[in-house]
Amino acid sequence: MKKNKRLMVMAGGTGGHVFPGLAVAKKLQQQGWEIRWLGTADRMEAELVPKHGIEIDFIKVKGLRGQGWKRLLVAPLQIINAILQAKAH
Numbered sequence: 825m826k827k828n829k830r831l832m833v834m835a836g837g838t839g840g841h842v843f844p845g846l847a848v849a850k851k852l853q854q855q856g857w858e859i860r861w862l863g864t865a866d867r868m869e870a871e872l873v874p875k876h877g878i879e880i881d882f883i884k885v886k887g888l889r890g891q892g893w894k895r896l897l898v899a900p901l902q903i904i905n906a907i908l909q910a911k912a913h
Contacts, residue, residue: 829858832862833848834910842872842873861881864882865882
């Protein structure tokens with residue numbers, strides 16, 4: 825029995841990331857790929873991706889740019905946490 829190819833798309837936050845990811849995901853779905861999406865529950869992908877028939881899983885992660893030095897100090901811990909969440913999917 826042949827297994828379908830699987831891909832997890834990890835993109836979120838802005839249209840500049842989400843829309844290209846959706847275009848690639850839809851094309852691969854047409855070719856028989858099984859697609860899942862990894863994003864955040866409070867950004868545009870949370871609503872947009874399911875409307876395109878793609879299952880989505882969420883992790884808690886935030887951007888770092890422009891957040892100040894305090895945020896940068898805890899960034900390594902947040903990155904490790906995001907990696908662990910992603911590995912769970």
